[in-house]
Amino acid sequence: MKQHRRRRLEERFFLVLMVFSTVTVLGSLFLILYTIIRRGMPALSVDMLTKVPKGGYYLGKEGGILNAIVGSLYLAGGGTLIALVLSLPIALYLHSHARHSRVVHVTRLALDVLWGVPSIVYGAFGFIILLALGMRASLLGGIIALALLELPIMTRGMDEAIAMIPDALKEASYALGATHLETAVKVILRQSAPALLTAVLLAFGRGIGDAASVLFTAGYTDRLPDSLLSPAASLPLAIFFQLGTPFPAVQQRAYASALVLTVIVLALSIAARYFAKRLTRNVVK
Amino acid sequence: MEATQIRIQDLNVWYGSQHILRNINAAIPARGITAIIGPSGCGKTTLLRSINRLLEETEGMRVSGQVLLGGVDIYRPGADVTAVRTRIGLLAPKPFPLPMSIYENVAYGPRIHGWHSGHLYEIVQRNLEAAGLWDEVKDRLRTPASRLSTGQQQRLCLARALAVEPQVLLCDEPTSALDPISAQGVESQLQRLKQDHTVVVVTHILRQARRLADNVMFMWLGELVEEGTAVQLFTSPNDPRTKAYLAGSIG
Amino acid sequence: MRRIAAKLFNPKSDRAGSDPRRSRRWWKRVALDKSAHYTMRLLTMATVGLVPLIAGALLWRAWPILATHRLTSLLFSQAWHPLRGEFGFLPFIMGTLWVTTVAMLLAVPPSLLTAIYLAEYAPVRVQRLANPVIDLLAGIPSVVYGVWGVLVIVPLVGNQILPFVSRHLGALALFRTDNPTGFGVLAGGAVLAVMIFPLIIAVAQDLIRAVPQGLREASLSLGATRWQTVKHVVLRRARAGVVAAVVLGCSRALGETMAVLMVVGNVPQIPRSIFDAAYPLPALIANNYGEMMSVPLYDAALLGSALVLLLVVLGFNVASRLAVMRLVGTN
Numbered sequence: 001m002k003q004h005r006r007r008r009l010e011e012r013f014f015l016v017l018m019v020f021s022t023v024t025v026l027g028s029l030f031l032i033l034y035t036i037i038r039r040g041m042p043a044l045s046v047d048m049l050t051k052v053p054k055g056g057y058y059l060g061k062e063g064g065i066l067n068a069i070v071g072s073l074y075l076a077g078g079g080t081l082i083a084l085v086l087s088l089p090i091a092l093y094l095h096s097h098a099r100h101s102r103v104v105h106v107t108r109l110a111l112d113v114l115w116g117v118p119s120i121v122y123g124a125f126g127f128i129i130l131l132a133l134g135m136r137a138s139l140l141g142g143i144i145a146l147a148l149l150e151l152p153i154m155t156r157g158m159d160e161a162i163a164m165i166p167d168a169l170k171e172a173s174y175a176l177g178a179t180h181l182e183t184a185v186k187v188i189l190r191q192s193a194p195a196l197l198t199a200v201l202l203a204f205g206r207g208i209g210d211a212a213s214v215l216f217t218a219g220y221t222d223r224l225p226d227s228l229l230s231p232a233a234s235l236p237l238a239i240f241f242q243l244g245t246p247f248p249a250v251q252q253r254a255y256a257s258a259l260v261l262t263v264i265v266l267a268l269s270i271a272a273r274y275f276a277k278r279l280t281r282n283v284v285k
Numbered sequence: 286m287e288a289t290q291i292r293i294q295d296l297n298v299w300y301g302s303q304h305i306l307r308n309i310n311a312a313i314p315a316r317g318i319t320a321i322i323g324p325s326g327c328g329k330t331t332l333l334r335s336i337n338r339l340l341e342e343t344e345g346m347r348v349s350g351q352v353l354l355g356g357v358d359i360y361r362p363g364a365d366v367t368a369v370r371t372r373i374g375l376l377a378p379k380p381f382p383l384p385m386s387i388y389e390n391v392a393y394g395p396r397i398h399g400w401h402s403g404h405l406y407e408i409v410q411r412n413l414e415a416a417g418l419w420d421e422v423k424d425r426l427r428t429p430a431s432r433l434s435t436g437q438q439q440r441l442c443l444a445r446a447l448a449v450e451p452q453v454l455l456c457d458e459p460t461s462a463l464d465p466i467s468a469q470g471v472e473s474q475l476q477r478l479k480q481d482h483t484v485v486v487v488t489h490i491l492r493q494a495r496r497l498a499d500n501v502m503f504m505w506l507g508e509l510v511e512e513g514t515a516v517q518l519f520t521s522p523n524d525p526r527t528k529a530y531l532a533g534s535i536g
Numbered sequence: 537m538r539r540i541a542a543k544l545f546n547p548k549s550d551r552a553g554s555d556p557r558r559s560r561r562w563w564k565r566v567a568l569d570k571s572a573h574y575t576m577r578l579l580t581m582a583t584v585g586l587v588p589l590i591a592g593a594l595l596w597r598a599w600p601i602l603a604t605h606r607l608t609s610l611l612f613s614q615a616w617h618p619l620r621g622e623f624g625f626l627p628f629i630m631g632t633l634w635v636t637t638v639a640m641l642l643a644v645p646p647s648l649l650t651a652i653y654l655a656e657y658a659p660v661r662v663q664r665l666a667n668p669v670i671d672l673l674a675g676i677p678s679v680v681y682g683v684w685g686v687l688v689i690v691p692l693v694g695n696q697i698l699p700f701v702s703r704h705l706g707a708l709a710l711f712r713t714d715n716p717t718g719f720g721v722l723a724g725g726a727v728l729a730v731m732i733f734p735l736i737i738a739v740a741q742d743l744i745r746a747v748p749q750g751l752r753e754a755s756l757s758l759g760a761t762r763w764q765t766v767k768h769v770v771l772r773r774a775r776a777g778v779v780a781a782v783v784l785g786c787s788r789a790l791g792e793t794m795a796v797l798m799v800v801g802n803v804p805q806i807p808r809s810i811f812d813a814a815y816p817l818p819a820l821i822a823n824n825y826g827e828m829m830s831v832p833l834y835d836a837a838l839l840g841s842a843l844v845l846l847l848v849v850l851g852f853n854v855a856s857r858l859a860v861m862r863l864v865g866t867n
Contacts (some may be wrong), residue, residue, distance in 0.1 A: 003398065004399075006399075007397075007399075007761050007763075007764065008761070009685065010761075010763060011761045011762065011763040011764075013650075014763050015763070017649055017655065018649045018650065018652060018657060019653065020649075021645070021646035021649035021653065022649070022650045022653050022654065022658075024646055024668060024735050025646060025647070025650050025670065025673075025734055026666060026670070028673070028674075028730045028733070029669055029670075029672060029673040031684075031688065032673075032680070032684045032730075035687050035688055036680060036682050036683065036684065039687055076556040086579055086583075089572075089575060089579050089580075090576065090579050090580050090583055091574060093573075093576035093577060093579070093580045094580070102840055106584055107580050107583060107584055109572065109854075109857055109858075109861075110583055110584040110586070111583065112585070112853070112857050113850060113853050113854060113857065114586060114587060115789070116784070116787055116788070116791075116849060116850075116852075116853040117587070117846060117849065117850075118790070118791025118792065118793065118818060118843065118845060118846070118849055119791075119793065120791065120793040120818045120822055120845070121590065121791070121842050121845060121846045122590075123822075123825075124594060124821065124838075124842040125590045125593055125594065127825070127839075128593045128594070128596075128597050129593075131597075141446030146591055148586070149791070151583070151586075152583075152798070155583070165752075177730060179565055179566065179568075179569035179571040180569055180572075180573065181568055181572040181573070182565070182569070183708035184572075191769050196783065202675075205675055206675075208677075208682070209675075209677025209678070209679070210677065210678075210791040211677070211678065211679045211794045212678075212794055212818070212822055215822055215825060216825050222765075232770070233617055234795065235736075236677055236678075236679040239679050239680075239682075239683060240679055240682070240798070243682075243683060243686065245800065254683065254686070255683060258679070258680050260685040261679070261680060262676065262677075262680050264675065265675055265680075265705045266672060266676075268675075268676070269671065269672055269675040270672075273668060273671070273757055274797065278850070281733075312683055317792060318811065321686060337757055339753060339756065342752070342753065342756065344659060344660055345660075367759045367760065368759065369759075370756060370758065370759045371758070371759030373757075374757060374758070375753070375754075375757035377750055377753065377754065379750060381748065381750035381754040383751065383754060383768075383769055383772075384751070384769065384772045384773045384774065385753065393755070393758065393760075393768070394758040394760075395767070397758065397759070397761075397764050399759045423780070442754065444752075445758065446757070446758065448758075449758050449759055487809050523731045
């Protein structure tokens with residue numbers, strides 16, 4: 001009976017510990033959101049969202065972070081577009097040809113490994129590309145770095161989305177005499193469209209939030225980007241630089257900028273989840 | 286008439302909104318083999334798993350009614366589910382050797398109950414012998430259990446279940462994953478075990494039920510249609526559904 | 537079925553003139569299909585080649601410093617004076633190790649306990665609530681974690697934990713410091729820990745769920761308690777997966793840049809206590825990209841450290857993925 005009580009106690013002890021851990025983990029998210037909202041809200045204003053920095057902005061004078069918002073949308077938008085063009089064919093290839101071959105295995109491993117590559121390394125690699133091409137930090141440079149960063153995220157997401165399509169559906173299409181390409185476009189893409197969108201949104205969210213990769217490659221400017229070859233500001237770097245100033249008023253704006261970025265990213269996350277759910281409703285089983 | 290080991294009273298089971306067991310009332314006598322037969326999906330396995338409270342491991346299952354083991358309801362509030370399961374062992378349709386050695390598999394039960402008073406090796410040997418596996422594995426007790434053949438694994442699972450000295454042994458289609466020869470081996474072990482254990486076997490193979498059973502329960506769409514001794518039920522069933530099932534015209 | 541279709545449309549098996557399908561339209565379809573196939577294959581191959589390409593490019597740019605400095609002096613020297621041409625990476629390597637170690641110590645126990653809770657204990661309702669929240673946590677940009685660290689963790693460390701710990705445990709070198717700011721190893725580790733929670737939880741949870749239900753039932757039906765089942769059977773079976781999850785979290789921690797950079801203090805020294813400031817490798821790279829082209833060999837040194845970072849993270853990553861693949865293969 002002693003043994004019996006001991007193991008009941010052990011069970012209790014670990015259950016309490018587990019619940020406590022779970023609450024801590026979930027609590028940390030709410031603490032982060034709470035902090036960002038509480039500190040960011042007071043400094044948030046229409047000006048911040050609609051104006052570019054005026055002279056002396058970083059000393060606490062007038063202006064906003066429109067340059068960073070627009071820059072980030074351009075950077076992440078461009079990066080996502082390139083990543084999309086590259087990753088869709090790869091994801092289709094992983095499924096419509098040679099599905100269980102070594103190539104597929106190795107590609108998945110390579111994608112997983114690429115996913116794990118630190119974003120600062122993508123930044124450094126992008127920087128080397130720019131040097132090799134004789135270019136300076138620019139919108140294009142940032143787009144390239146973000147495209148590389150997003151590529152594995154998007155491809156793996158699409159890979160998993162396409163994997164959910166039943167084989168029988170594809171085979172039905174082949175049986176009708178459709179080629180691989182026709183099946184890919186007319187059956188696979190249509191069937192998995194919402195989940196593909198999920199992958200795209202998640203990759204976009206990752207791209208827009210990443211600072212280390214654009215640090216080297218996109219530069220920073222107070223103006224709106226006007227060409228692919230001019231530098232572009234970004235939200236994460238705007239936060240970083242504003243926080244780095246010694247002026248409380250500017251630091252306040254960093255909190256507000258962090259709030260803007262957080263809202264964008266969370267909205268993307270939630271939208272992505274929404275589309276992922278829609279998929280399970282639409283799929284032919 | 287032998288003493289009743291397990292009495293099931295007004296047992297109802299719902300899964301979500303599905304009513305999968307309806308008003309089961311039954312008595313399972315002590316010792317001997319009781320076979321639960323019926324077509325697939327009739328609730329045989331659910332009934333079996335309600336006897337050692339394994340049902341509640343599936344979320345969404347609701348159970349009402351009583352299952353009396355030796356006169357005590359195992360579903361009473363405050364009942365210790367681990368004690369219930371120690372007294373009622375289970376043999377699953379597929380062998381699931383635990384991720385450890387052959388020896389450790391059999392020793393697992395006694396160990397978690399803290400019975401390791403120095404004679405663990407004897408316990409392991411005795412139960413491997415009882416399961417008819419000892420001679421095949423005595424020289425390699427330390428090898429991982431997953432290296433055994435499926436038939437040997439199932440007998441290992443039997444030895445593992447016996448090592449906690451249960452009074453009742455529940456067997457859920459215990460030979461369905463086995464080849465005919467291994468199946469015969471498991472069946473003959475069950476025949477031997479019924480001398481001092483109450484064995485309940487779920488099967489959809491009528492011939493197996495005829496070979497093994499002393500008592501039979503016939504289930505149909507979540508209801509217990511008929512129960513009785515094997516002789517009575519197989520030779521002169523009362524219910525027309527039992528008759529039809531035994532004749533092969535339904536199920 | 538696919539093979540039949542392929543045969544039907546294989547131009548070689550067609551006899552000239554006899555097959556009505558050999559129309560122009562048909563040729564166009566096949567040509568399009570073939571060219572799409574080769575494009576896809578090319579892109580896929582390029583992806584596989586990307587990792588070596590990145591490593592190669594970094595090596596190329598880092599070569600000048602590797603050619604002029606001995607590897608041992610780069611890795612084990614403390615002298616960091618770029619203007620004098622001295623590049624000793626030891627303080628930065630040690631900074632990375634300190635911060636990552638603290639992060640792992642703080643992150644692993646709660647992450648694994650949470651994963652076990654969600655996979656083995658939590659009712660479906662709780663799982664449906666908790667997992668999306670954890671996903672959201674994973675999506676928050678690292679710079680936001682950094683802001684949160686500056687606002688919450690750094691003051692907490694500086695004003696609460698540091699005075700308390702040094703009052704009670706100040707005798708231990710591990711807790712002694714002359715840096716009262718709160719910016720340092722502990723703050724960096726704590727922020728990192730929160731960042732890698734979701735990764736470890738997600739991977740560990742998946743692999744714990746992959747343990748066959750029959751194993752749990754086998755243990756439970758012997759009268760084991762749930763925790764005994766988890767401890768002796770489930771975790772034992774998922775052992776490789778749990779290790780993989782931890783290693784993956786570790787590789788993420790090693791490479792994380794912005795959040796750490798913002799709270800870790802950035803002083804090029806070898807930390808002696810968890811309250812000391814540190815200067816991890818990624819922070820070094822990010823902080824000095826501006827002047828690296830104006831000092832000789834500086835760019836080679838920084839890109840070289842990016843290469844070191846990449847190789848270490850790759851090693852961890854590949855090991856962990858292979859472990860997962862093997863585990864999934866055996867289940």
